[in-house]
Amino acid sequence: MSRIAARFEQLSDRGRTALIPFVTAGDPSPAVTVPLMHAMVAAGVDLIELGVPFSDPIADGPVIQRATERALAQGVSLDDVLDMVRRFREQDTETPVILMGYLNPIEVMGYETFAVAAKSAGLDGALIVDVPPEEGHALVEMLKAQGLDLVYLLAPTSTESRIARIGEVASGFVYYVSVKGVTGAGNLDTAAVAEKVGLIKSLIRLPVGVGFGINNPETAASVARVADAVIVGSAIVSRIEALAATPERIPEAVAEFLAGLRHAIDEVDAHVA
Amino acid sequence: MSTSPDHLGLAGTGSAGATLASSGAYNWPDAGGHFGTYGGMFVPETLMHPLEELRTAYERYMADPEFLAELDADLQDYVGRPSPLYHAERWSRELGGAQIFLKREDLNHTGAHKVNNTIGQALLARRMGKTRIIAETGAGQHGVASATVAARLGLECVVYMGEVDIARQEANVYRMRLLGARVVSVTSGSRTLKDALNEAMRDWVTNIDDTFYIIGTVAGPHPYPAMVRDFQAVIGREARAQMLARSGRLPDALVACVGGGSNAIGLFYPFIPDEGVAIYGVEAAGDGLQTGRHAAPLCAGRPGVLHGNRTYLMEDNHGQIVETHSISAGLDYPGVGPEHAWLKDSGRAHYDSVTDDEALRAFHHLTRTEGIIPALESSHALAFVHKLAPTMRRDQTIIVNLSGRGDKDMHTVASHDGLVL
Numbered sequence: 001m002s003r004i005a006a007r008f009e010q011l012s013d014r015g016r017t018a019l020i021p022f023v024t025a026g027d028p029s030p031a032v033t034v035p036l037m038h039a040m041v042a043a044g045v046d047l048i049e050l051g052v053p054f055s056d057p058i059a060d061g062p063v064i065q066r067a068t069e070r071a072l073a074q075g076v077s078l079d080d081v082l083d084m085v086r087r088f089r090e091q092d093t094e095t096p097v098i099l100m101g102y103l104n105p106i107e108v109m110g111y112e113t114f115a116v117a118a119k120s121a122g123l124d125g126a127l128i129v130d131v132p133p134e135e136g137h138a139l140v141e142m143l144k145a146q147g148l149d150l151v152y153l154l155a156p157t158s159t160e161s162r163i164a165r166i167g168e169v170a171s172g173f174v175y176y177v178s179v180k181g182v183t184g185a186g187n188l189d190t191a192a193v194a195e196k197v198g199l200i201k202s203l204i205r206l207p208v209g210v211g212f213g214i215n216n217p218e219t220a221a222s223v224a225r226v227a228d229a230v231i232v233g234s235a236i237v238s239r240i241e242a243l244a245a246t247p248e249r250i251p252e253a254v255a256e257f258l259a260g261l262r263h264a265i266d267e268v269d270a271h272v273a
Numbered sequence: 274m275s276t277s278p279d280h281l282g283l284a285g286t287g288s289a290g291a292t293l294a295s296s297g298a299y300n301w302p303d304a305g306g307h308f309g310t311y312g313g314m315f316v317p318e319t320l321m322h323p324l325e326e327l328r329t330a331y332e333r334y335m336a337d338p339e340f341l342a343e344l345d346a347d348l349q350d351y352v353g354r355p356s357p358l359y360h361a362e363r364w365s366r367e368l369g370g371a372q373i374f375l376k377r378e379d380l381n382h383t384g385a386h387k388v389n390n391t392i393g394q395a396l397l398a399r400r401m402g403k404t405r406i407i408a409e410t411g412a413g414q415h416g417v418a419s420a421t422v423a424a425r426l427g428l429e430c431v432v433y434m435g436e437v438d439i440a441r442q443e444a445n446v447y448r449m450r451l452l453g454a455r456v457v458s459v460t461s462g463s464r465t466l467k468d469a470l471n472e473a474m475r476d477w478v479t480n481i482d483d484t485f486y487i488i489g490t491v492a493g494p495h496p497y498p499a500m501v502r503d504f505q506a507v508i509g510r511e512a513r514a515q516m517l518a519r520s521g522r523l524p525d526a527l528v529a530c531v532g533g534g535s536n537a538i539g540l541f542y543p544f545i546p547d548e549g550v551a552i553y554g555v556e557a558a559g560d561g562l563q564t565g566r567h568a569a570p571l572c573a574g575r576p577g578v579l580h581g582n583r584t585y586l587m588e589d590n591h592g593q594i595v596e597t598h599s600i601s602a603g604l605d606y607p608g609v610g611p612e613h614a615w616l617k618d619s620g621r622a623h624y625d626s627v628t629d630d631e632a633l634r635a636f637h638h639l640t641r642t643e644g645i646i647p648a649l650e651s652s653h654a655l656a657f658v659h660k661l662a663p664t665m666r667r668d669q670t671i672i673v674n675l676s677g678r679g680d681k682d683m684h685t686v687a688s689h690d691g692l693v694l
Contacts, residue, residue, distance in 0.1 A: 055462060055593040056462065056467060056468075056579060056580070056594055057471070058316075058317070058580070059319065060475075061475070065461050065462075066461075069462070077591040078591060078592070079591075102578075103315060103578045104578045104579060104586070104588065104594070105591055107577050107592060108577065108591060109592070130316055130578065130581070131315060132314060132315075132318055132321050134305055134314055134321075135305075135314060135315055153317055153318035154318060155319040155321075155322070157319065157321075157323065158321070158322065159322065162321065162322070177317075177318065177319055180319065180478065180479055180480075180481060180482075181319075181475075182475045185479065
């Protein structure tokens with residue numbers, strides 16, 4: 001069983017909804033990322049999504065675009081990101097870590113080289129934003145051969161047949177994009193999310209995480225009522241941006257924000273239990 | 274082939290175009306939008322359904338005689354097609370080789386080939402019930418062509434344009450605003466065409482219910498490369514019929530500039546099965562390929578994935594897309610249409626490049642010898658003809674796509690010559 005599957009099984013046994021933070025690796029500087037990951041774990045997150053900076057992030061809103069630009073200005077590469085995972089694993093062998101990014105840096109590294117390097121760094125899976133199930137078969141094979149999970153996006157516009165098809169190729173969990181839009185969008189319609197997540201759960205056996213537009217304890221709690229995981233990205237990254245000039249304060253500030261979300265989710269879980 | 278381009282845009286030219294679909298020789302893309310190993314649909318899940326919706330509508334209307342008649346009528350009466358195939362006799366004589374024919378896309382309404390595609394996509398948008406048009410633009414030509422058709426059809430229009438390009442193409446920005454479009458300045462990344470495309474994609478994914486994204490070149494995810502090609506193929510169909518009517522035989526060579534590559538594929542596509550016709554695409558070598566300051570992914574890049582398709586790209590060693598340079602804003606793009614990547618690898622077309630200085634010399638040369646001021650983009654094709662024509666016999670022929678007129682480039686050329694207009 002993969003580290004991701006094991007983690008979701010533990011959570012399910014304990015009646016706990018996962019909290020998954022996203023941060024862009026190397027933002028605002030490479031030295032911040034590993035301490036930040038440990039601080040997030042201490043604040044109660046269950047899995048970490050690490051963004052690989054790419055020059056043309058078409059699925060991302062302005063907050064994560066700027067994070068990407070800050071990381072790229074420091075020359076952060078896919079190799080560097082894998083190295084951060086390796087260093088994180090020196091102290092934490094429990095918390096699953098997945099990469100979230102775009103295909104081209106992996107193309108340049110080479111599929112097999114990437115898959116082998118990712119596994120040896122201690123990575124657990126990848127969500128490659130611009131690889132839908134129609135594409136990237138060779139890469140998928142390489143990653144599966146290394147025992148890495150492939151996380152796929154689902155959208156409000158995904159039809160039942162697409163959801164079922166993605167259920168066949170995905171592993172670990174699936175990531176439901178809660179709004180029509182890019183990362184950091186607002187206007188989360190919790191009723192619509194509940195309905196769609198219900199449909200997804202009827203078609204797919206994997207845990208369902210929900211992200212895009214969750215930015216405070218209230219939205220985190222409302223999503224926790226229907227999803228297996230609450231995914232938060234831009235709201236964290238904007239706090240990192242605000243402290244870019246004093247990076248030593250970032251881990252504590254992010255941890256405090258996440259602890260607030262964790263508390264709100266725990267209250268929902270306690271109520272449901 | 275999933276579409277039926279051969280029924281399209283034959284107004285005024287007779288139906289002499291090759292029926293590629295029946296030749297069996299060239300059937301790209303496949304059902305998933307691949308041209309060999311290139312093309313495809315490398316997009317987030319959020320865009321898969323809108324792309325499927327677009328593909329379905331496109332296939333439906335390209336088989337609808339009423340839609341095709343509407344398109345043909347617009348190409349004839351609004352764009353002014355067919356565009357002439359002009360024998361540049363004096364220029365041919367000066368170069369001392371092949372006879373050179375200019376396909377006069379510069380005479381189209383709005384001054385370039387871009388409108389062939391925006392008319393087609395806007396009519397499709399209206400049939401799909403979309404009320405809002407978005408577009409990306411670099412030099413502004415595609416933005417102007419989109420704003421133009423949006424004005425005519427009464428559709429809301431938003432054009433994304435890099436902050437850098439807005440500063441260097443003020444006249445086109447004003448033109449778009451006159452036409453009622455909102456021009457949005459894109460300040461992310463390199464603040465040029467590629468970033469404008471990123472921003473338009475983000476708008477589309479956010480507003481898919483009422484919005485149609487008109488991509489201006491043969492790039493992007495499937496079905497865009499095939500759809501834009503099919504709308505632009507009217508260029509090649511006309512040129513083929515015009516050359517046959519004039520000389521009774523096909524040309525010996527075709528030449529077109531390649532940025533994203535829509536004017537080039539539009540000329541080339543109907544000739545692909547004609548193996549005796551040599552095909553040359555010309556990229557922007559900028560300051561020279563050896564300087565790294567250029568926009569020539571086919572000549573000096575390598576395959577990768579950007580903007581929804583696999584194609585040749587300009588990138589660094591870590592897969593980040595790098596900034597490009599060309600004196601011609603319309604060629605200043607780090608990728609290229611995936612069908613060109615395939616035509617290159619398969620050997621059916623040849624790709625070369627010319628520098629800013631070579632393009633400028635050709636610009637002046639054509640202006641002085643033929644009284645035609647070409648766009649700087651098209652001047653790259655002309656500069657290549659300068660090298661090619663003298664190597665050919667006088668009874669041989671070249672068709673070069675004069676994809677746009679040079680009015681928009683007055684400031685650029687003048688400042689290069691040390692003048693301020």
